[in-house]
Amino acid sequence: MNEVQRSKIILKILNKIYPKTPIPLKHQNKFTLLISVLLSAQTTDVNVNKATKKIYPKYYKPEHFVKLGRKKIQKLIKSLGFFRNKAKSIYLLSKQLIKRHKGKVPKNFQDLENLHGVGHKTASVVMSQGFGHPAFPVDTHIHRLAQRWGLTNGKNVIQTEKDLKRLFPKRHWNKLHLQIIYYGRDFCKARECYGLTCKICTTCYPNRKNPVKTKKA
């Protein structure tokens, strides 16, 4: 079976398991989505949602965070890892949004990636989940699963994004990236591979005998 055949089987199984793909990070608008994605680095969406539940009812615009200042933002997000760096990014990108984009989140990769603390993955999530633009944000989970399913050679996340975009039709990208994340959390975890039990691998790799090891991003 080649990678194109595997990609078709994977798409079919994922659509069956996850017909709906709600956005895991709670937010009120595109700005708070951007902030939540930024906060989600090195922590879980559940932790981010817990922290932002108390923040967003009161603070949901760049102006609010500029007024708060770095120290107060730090206090608000103290429960999350790397809170000092994240507070700095939130403060600086809020200032940049006001200065460059009238307080609005820009709808293109270049302007998003020029904001403080915003990399390609964060920009892709905002473009995809905030604006509905076809994108394929690749995090460590997607990178791991794409390797285990033989959809990429696992060189790095840039290559994985290219390979997934080549294999799956554009109209599926936004839903598919969430479906793969869900599948990774539910079945195909970083430290566990049930090589002989998951439907995807028993269908795509009927002869596989051992759990798969993956290269890191």
Ligand code: SF4
């Ligand atoms: S068999 Fe392993 S690689 Fe395949 S889906 Fe299950 S956990 Fe993932």
